[in-house]
Amino acid sequence: MLDANMKQQLGTYLNNLRNPIELKVSVNDSPKSKELEELAQEIAQLNDKISLTTTRDAIDGRSPVMTIAKAGNDARVAFAGVPMGHEFTSLVLALLQAGSHPSKEDAALQEQAKSLTRALNFEVYVSLSCHNCPDVVQAVNLMAALNPNIKATMIDGGVFPDEVKARNIMAVPAVFLNGEPFANGKMTLAEILNKVDDDADAKAAAALAGKDPFDVLVVGGGPAGASAAIYAARKGIRTGIVAERFGGQVSDTVGIENFISVKYTEGPKLVAHLEEHVKEYDVDVMKAQKAVALRKTDAGLTEVELANGAVLASKSVILATGARWREMNVPGEQEYKAKGVCFCPHCDGPLFKGKKVAVIGGGNSGIEAAIDLAGIVEHVTVLEFSDTLRADVVLVKKAESLQNVNIIKMAMTTEVLGDGERVVGIKYKDRRTDETHVIELAGIFVQIGLVPNSEFLRDTLALTDRGEIVIDAHGATSMPGVFAAGDVTNTPYKQIIISMGSGATAALGAFDYLIRR
Known part of the structure; x- marks a missing residue:
């Protein structure tokens, strides 16, 4: 299953295990079962802290399945199918988390996951070619690793087609919670927690309340937003970035071959690098937050109101809210979303x-x-x-x-x-x-293009008839102190590299506005 290079790399990662872990594999006579058993055996041979048992009994009614658990604990993370392809990273992280290796995920989100008290059983249906699925699998796996009330199972739809048919799954990732449909499509850990934690909005609003005004507040976490935040922070001014999800549309992009100096990369990898770069600077990153209004105060500040009721103030704002897939707007489209x-x-x-x-x-x-x-x-x-x-x-x-x-x-x-x-x-x-x-x-x-995410600005800023924010050569909008960048603007070409450049332009424009003010 694993070539020599993968074994060497995985073995290096597994040296980070802090405690023994147990693998258990439910096997049958299918080819996929043989693959999964072989994979489990190869993993167990890489580190003395890993033990392996097999059984002919189904696990939660499924076989083949591999569970991963801290030794002596009940298994709360399972892979129904062979976690290769895009899901191999999910497997590696699950092994490390069972071995008590700390996650790099935001500490506040981890604490929120630990605090959940009700029983949550997540089932995530994936295809191994899906580049969005691992984010969801990894999020629920981490929740299960942190909280004994939570279970998480990845299910390869190709291995369990009868379940896919019975549950009428026609798009992945498809998430079921406690046996009921929960969500379709890519979701971050923050988004999942916000859906299962009844107090999420109040907690988020409380955490954001009382923040001092920023010098530059960037709204949006795609290439334009990340670039703007980096350029602003490098000026040594108080910078914040608030976004529904870091990466924006790029997170949904598979192959990227026109990013100059990089022959080939993939969206999730580029997004990870963007976030890592932003975190190199003193930037207050606020995820899973949606802007719903923009207004000026009597003191000359600009306020950004969020969906949870929190309000952030800043001396200047850069809007980089990006765009989303354009829909056909015909009868039946909404009814059969994720059903074909x-x-x-x-x-x-x-x-x-x-x-x-x-x-x-x-x-x-x-x-x-x-x-x-x-x-x-x-x-x-x-x-x-x-x-x-x-x-x-x-x-x-x-x-x-x-x-x-x-x-x-x-x-x-x-x-x-x-x-x-x-x-x-x-x-x-x-x-x-x-x-x-x-x-x-x-x-x-x-596949008919994009729609700018600017609805909340319709009566606030000058927009084109397509809803794009009108900007000048410095990224300035029709409201003093408010700038914009990327796919949400009337910049003619919607490309990653152009969005990054416009983010830099908007940040420099905002800085110029501040020093002249």
Whole structure:
């Protein structure tokens, strides 16, 4: 299972175990069971503090399953399936946490997890190609490692297809809590805690209350926000950054090949580096906080009101709230979200293996999605509203060369069709003839661009008709002392490297505003 290099690296990590841990594997006669048992044996051989037992009995009704526990304790973390691919890191962290190696997660969040008193049993359905799933798996695993009232199980949907079908799972990560649907999609530890902790908002508001005004307060934690915070902090001024989640849209990006000086990286890795860089400076980082209002005070400060009721004040503000996936806004879309209507082909594509799907949008993201899906599904239909494809020529040629990809131009999606439980088709109108057509399929991947996260600013700042914040060459908005950067602005090109540059510009603009003031 593990090559020599992986064994060496894992062995080095396992030297950090502070106490013995126990692995228990439920085995059967399936090929995946043999893989999981082999993986467990290889891990156990790497460190004397690890013991291994096997059983033919199912664990919580499943097999193959591997549980991980501190020696002498009941197992609270389990992997149903083989945790390789993107989930290998989840496995390594679970081993270390069972061995009492301290987590690098925010100490306040860890204390919040420890304080939960009710029984919580998390089941996270994943696909091993999903780059968003590990964040959720690792979050609930850490909660289980910290709190004896909590259990966490990763379930590979490819190994347990009957469960996936029975629970009508059509998008991952799919999280169930105590047997009931809890959430779909990527979530941070802070977001999960906010959902299960009834006092989360009050605690967060109390923790933020009474903070002294910042010199620069950055709203948003994507590339623009991180860059702005770093540039501001380097000036030696009091800097804060408040964000729903660190990384923004980049967290959902798989391959990045146009970040200058780095030939290839992946979104989660880049986000980790951004956060690490921000933490090198004296920046007050406030996660899992959503801004809902912006206003000026009589004293000339700018206040940012958060969803939990807390209010932060600053001498200058940089808005870097980014953008989100644009939706089709047609009947059936909301009803069948995560039930066939998807936005991440890498995460959810494996769930449609051997089925027919559609991709909405003929830009780079849409055509790339069609190419990726073509290797998994039976057939891909691309629906493009315009009479031309906006994707790069090399991508279009690749898609057109694939036998199971069909591209339809001048197609306006009019309705998502379903049977009450899942998507069964899509309806579109031929814009040339006005004829309506129906395609039978199981999944729809929406790839039609982004919408700026600026709704809370609609009556406060000058926005374009698309909702983008209007900025000048220094990143200044229509409100004195308020700057903006990144995908939420009217900057013409939405690229990571451009967002970083605009974040730096906004920070320098804010600093110039402060010293002149």
